[in-house]
Amino acid sequence: MDKKIKPFETKVWLSSPTMHGPELEYVKEAYETNWMSTVGENIHETERLACEKIGCKYAVALSTGTAALHMAVKLAGVKPGEQVFCSDMTFDATVNPVVYEGGVPVFIDTEYETWNMDPAALEKAFELYPEVKVVVVAHLYGTPGKMDEIREICEKHGAVIIEDAAESLGATYKGVQTGTFGTYNCISFNGNKIITGSSGGMLLTNEEEAANKVRKWSTQSRENAPWYQHEELGYNYRMSNVIAGVVRGQFPYLEEHIAQKKAIYERYKKGLQGLPVKMNPYDKENSEPNFWLSCLLIDPEAMCRQVRGEQEALYISEPGKSCPTEILETLAKYNAEGRPVWKPMHMQPIYRMNGFVTREGNGRAKTNAYIMGGAMGEDGRPLDVGMDIFQRGLCLPSDNKMTAKEQEIVIEIIRGCFE
Numbered sequence: 001m002d003k004k005i006k007p008f009e010t011k012v013w014l015s016s017p018t019m020h021g022p023e024l025e026y027v028k029e030a031y032e033t034n035w036m037s038t039v040g041e042n043i044h045e046t047e048r049l050a051c052e053k054i055g056c057k058y059a060v061a062l063s064t065g066t067a068a069l070h071m072a073v074k075l076a077g078v079k080p081g082e083q084v085f086c087s088d089m090t091f092d093a094t095v096n097p098v099v100y101e102g103g104v105p106v107f108i109d110t111e112y113e114t115w116n117m118d119p120a121a122l123e124k125a126f127e128l129y130p131e132v133k134v135v136v137v138a139h140l141y142g143t144p145g146k147m148d149e150i151r152e153i154c155e156k157h158g159a160v161i162i163e164d165a166a167e168s169l170g171a172t173y174k175g176v177q178t179g180t181f182g183t184y185n186c187i188s189f190n191g192n193k194i195i196t197g198s199s200g201g202m203l204l205t206n207e208e209e210a211a212n213k214v215r216k217w218s219t220q221s222r223e224n225a226p227w228y229q230h231e232e233l234g235y236n237y238r239m240s241n242v243i244a245g246v247v248r249g250q251f252p253y254l255e256e257h258i259a260q261k262k263a264i265y266e267r268y269k270k271g272l273q274g275l276p277v278k279m280n281p282y283d284k285e286n287s288e289p290n291f292w293l294s295c296l297l298i299d300p301e302a303m304c305r306q307v308r309g310e311q312e313a314l315y316i317s318e319p320g321k322s323c324p325t326e327i328l329e330t331l332a333k334y335n336a337e338g339r340p341v342w343k344p345m346h347m348q349p350i351y352r353m354n355g356f357v358t359r360e361g362n363g364r365a366k367t368n369a370y371i372m373g374g375a376m377g378e379d380g381r382p383l384d385v386g387m388d389i390f391q392r393g394l395c396l397p398s399d400n401k402m403t404a405k406e407q408e409i410v411i412e413i414i415r416g417c418f419e
């Protein structure tokens with residue numbers, strides 16, 4: 001490693017909130033007019049802005065994206081014991097709400113072209129579980145998945161799509177915004193997302209009745225009576241008007257953030273040329289990601305040995321090679337934050353008993369995260385794609401506020417790992 005590189009004085013983050021000013025004005029307005037609860041102009045306006053931007057009929061502002069996904073799973077009518085197909089390489093908030101309702105996630109393996117749900121595996125899954133009626137699809141790191149194929153398969157099998165667009169706000173597939181492909185869709189305004197309210201989320205739908213149900217459920221399911229009257233189970237999931245002020249102030253900057261994130265992606269792509277690595281891929285013809293996180297995938301031949309247990313990792317450094325653990329540890333030494341690629345759900349101890357389907361069928365029968373990591377498919381590619389990407393991939397510092405100069409240094413640090 002080049003000894004001349006000094007650690008960053010201020011940390012370079014993976015993805016941190018980027019404020020602009022109007023957020024504070026809307027929060028102040030809420031304070032001064034005393035609309036400090038879950039009712040008010042900011043909530044109303046934020047919902048309107050979301051519908052306008054994304055192109056859906058109804059948006060319901062909620063406390064988190066996870067709450068929005070929970071409401072979506074309820075709307076889809078998932079019953080205890082019912083199996084639900086879910087994206088496998090995603091954040092666990094995509095699938096936990098299925099379990100809140102007593103549903104049983106069955107994980108669908110990932111494809112290499114967009115790192116999202118593999119339509120071939122989904123098709124196989126319907127052969128194995130023909131009774132499944134709900135599919136939860138995420139767009140990893142802001143890159144739209146293969147929505148035409150996924151929609152066609154779901155239609156054929158009469159399954160409802162819940163779209164988790166928490167990471168992909170502003171991304172489009174064939175010119176259409178993500179968050180509109182499912183019957184019930186979710187976005188998030190968590191602190192590290194492309195725009196933020198510090199927290200918050202929304203349920204998006206074109207069904208008026210669904211939107212009204214969520215408005216009711218998320219405010220404790222109060223009936224229209226002079227006293228607290230309840231006929232249904234309620235939740236305290238509504239967004240605060242203070243939080244909504246932050247989101248309202250952020251919305252006009254969404255496109256600016258996307259442009260910044262795209263510039264970061266392009267700079268990495270150019271700066272890392274010649275190294276045995278690839279950037280997280282997308283379908284250039286059909287989709288425009290929001291480039292939320294820039295990621296790397298190390299070529300198989302260029303991986304040094306790396307072993308991961310449940311809580312820690314070890315590697316053996318080799319000239320000309322590297323691994324996610326080495327790069328992440330090195331970045332951390334220089335005060336820059338990267339992150340491993342999201343560990344696939346089928347590899348998580350909590351979901352070890354759940355089904356997992358690859359493009360060749362029952363993934364549990366042919367691969368085992370703990371025993372047969374390197375199993376190959378009939379096409380000569382790794383059978384467990386999620387595990388392979390997890391093994392070789394990492395998320396790079398992708399903060400809007402990272403300067404071009406800082407990014408150059410990050411690139412130098414990564415280059416150093418392969419020396």
Ligand SMILES: *Cc1c(COP(=O)(O)O)cnc(C)c1O
Nearest residue numbers: 064065066091093094166188190
């Ligand atoms: C962030 C995220 C969520 C959850 O959103 P919160 O607002 O943090 O609850 C759900 N799914 C994915 C894929 C996410 O990245």
